[in-house]
Amino acid sequence: MASSTGSLRRYFITRLLLVLPMVLILLTLVFMLMRVAPGNPILAALGGHLSPSQLAARERAAGYDKPLIVQYWEYLRQVFTGNLGTTITDHRPVTQIIAQNGAATLELTASAMFVAVVVGIPLGMLAGRMRDTWVDASARIFGIVIYAAPVFFLGLLAQELFGHILNWLPTSSEASVIIQANLTAHTNIPIIDAMIDGQWGDLPDLFAHLVLPAMTLGLVISGVVLRLVRVNVIQTMKGDYVEAARARGLKERDVVVHHAFRNALVPIITVTGLQAALLLSGAVLTEETFNWPGIGNQLIYYLEARDYIAVQGIITLFALAVVAISLIIDLLNAWIDPRVRY
């Protein structure tokens, strides 16, 4: 037992140390990519409005003429001191964007993950259990099609059908304008804010606004979950312990749920966790499609505006989030499966 704990600790420390070069590489890549792209925030915002000499003067004043290495050093210093800076284009602290818009992304991605799990796992189990039947074929086709569908395309279809034709659900933003105007931001997640203030009457509107974006993004991710669960359930169904369970006269439902699925869970947790990266990239497009005020939505705007500071800050956050999730999953795997530690 002592040796097992020691190896887990060693693995944890090694894995933690590996995060540092990973983050540094990511930060460097972000910095270089932003500088490789043509233009700068001054040109993007005031080009065509000011003369070339006026533009050049403003670029100098903003420090864009400094050597890249100087700018890079300043950037790293800021990141490692926890200061992500203030956006160039609209003078907002990046931490404010992360707090305000990050909360909206968190709300969306958590809801989408919920949809993915609720749809993907039961369908995957069913498909695995009923392998090579029409149920399996239908689930597989659903999984492939839904995963292959671009999230913005799926979103537009959903908007058209449920928003415009059936007129069942709102198609943009987190809340109706008047409701949003009367909410006080405590957590920047309107549903929670409304609960804190006891504005229960606002909840139907807030949930209605969440349905389409969360379903769209969640269904795309559910395709991956479905296929993964199916394959692993099929694998585990071949196990001796499943045969043994059957031989003991357990009901087939109990065999699948309590024996096959439980053993299939390890790779499912790993891959589902790693879907976080996919979820974040999907969130960018979903937010754009549904005017969802998340951080991905902001990223697109700041990219177009060549706002180095904002883009660097947001991508750094994304990178750190993915690295952190990977780390947690690695550690979780190492904890569950001792073979990983050696």
Place this chain on the structure above:
Amino acid sequence: MSRLAGVVVGVALIVPATAWAGASGAATNNAAHHTPPNVTITLGTTDRIVSLDPAGSYDLPSWTIIYNVYQTLLKYIPSTTTIVSDAGTCAWQGTGATTYVCTVNPKQFFSNGDPVTAADVAFSFNRINKIANSDGPQSLIAPMKSVTASGDKVTFKLKAADAAWPDVLTTGAGAIVDQKVYSLKSLQPSVAGKIIGSGPYYMASYTPNQLAVFKPNPHYGGNDVLQNSEFIVRYEETATTLVSDVTSGAVDIAYRELNPTQILALEKTSGITVVQGKGIEIRYIVFNLKIQPGSTTAQKLAIRQAVAYLVNRNDIAKNVYKGTVKPLYSIIADALAGHINSFENVYGSSPNVAKAKAVLKAAGVKTPVSFTLWYNTDHYGDADLATELQRQINTGGLFDVSLNTAEWSTYIQAGTTNQYGVSLFGWFPDYPDADDYTGPFYLCDEEWMVNHYCNKQVNVDIAAEEASTVQSVRDAAFAKLQTLTAEDAPLIPIWQGGQVAGVRDGVTGVKSTLDASYTFRFWLIGKS
């Protein structure tokens, strides 16, 4: 904006607000006693605010809010280009358009209750130059040599005669801030409660890029009468969601930026009216006289003139923009005083291949003339325009035009550093005066339009219009320079765009605010 020195004549008085305020009451403080109807208006837009501090913004989205939260000394009467008093009453002093004196109107108050003083006005202008923010409007007030306050009077001394100075005072650069609240050295954060103006509204709450809520300024002393008790702006990510929101009724008004297809779709949507206002945004072809096709100056001129003969503006307006823009026959928009249809006068209103052929032949130009027409899609969205122009110019076999495009940052850099011989550009004016369309394009030493065009007579005409405050004198100068520049054709105007909004039935007042000043006046919007 470039200004020329010149001889100055005349004294111009700004139309007193009382002359216009007949319909809405006395010049000052009447609106303070008016209780606005209990109406909430919601507006959707794809605009993005840069800063709500006038020293940190030089863009329409920010100015749209600034116009409603702050006062300026002067303002335009809605639907006109006539300037009247807002927080001040102004006049030229002396015999030249170099000293401009304004008296701050009494009983004007900021939303925090502080009185508006002449010192606040001088402070507001001085801090723009002092802060010199990279997004600020310091270039717009560059003609100002000094601004001083004495009692209730503010005196602007200009570096050179500048008849358009009153127009500058109406812009966001002229917004008055409270010197007790704002710093001389740094920008005020764009946060509700910290943005203090003396305009009709105060900002009740603001979530950047999401929602801004405006309520009537309880201390407002101006003469604008509010037609609503709350105005909410929702910032949308795309025009698609903007259209969707106005269609579903999530917002009352969809304002900026709707493309022609979306405008047509909204026109067909029941319960929505598309309101078109006067717009003075323009699009034009630029020839770089150094690198455009042609071996000699005469050949280059002939090529430009031949292109001018071949452009069919009506087809462009009808086919490319579905009638949402108007053909433009001068670099000056037709809503402005001084405009004449100079290109129509010189080249006719419809294409003429025979004349294009003749002018090329006379200059000894070998046909077909090949050149690349550069255009941009992510800023101007000109792909369809470029394709249509290519088709039109190639008609008759005189030209062999190819197309090329670049992303905005590259485009603007290359377009002003002698890399594009022929390209498409646009202009969005700072204020609705013809001077804003002439100096930046045609002055020999003007840096904005780097196309190496220089005609000394045009310079003289620009100097004459800038030096005079008499409109007839300015009109004559504008007419002369428009004819000259049409003949030289360094730029070929294509279209002028109007402002467009999709408005839900029952919402009133939008038409009257969509004017050439691009001031979206929240207070005019009500519900019937």
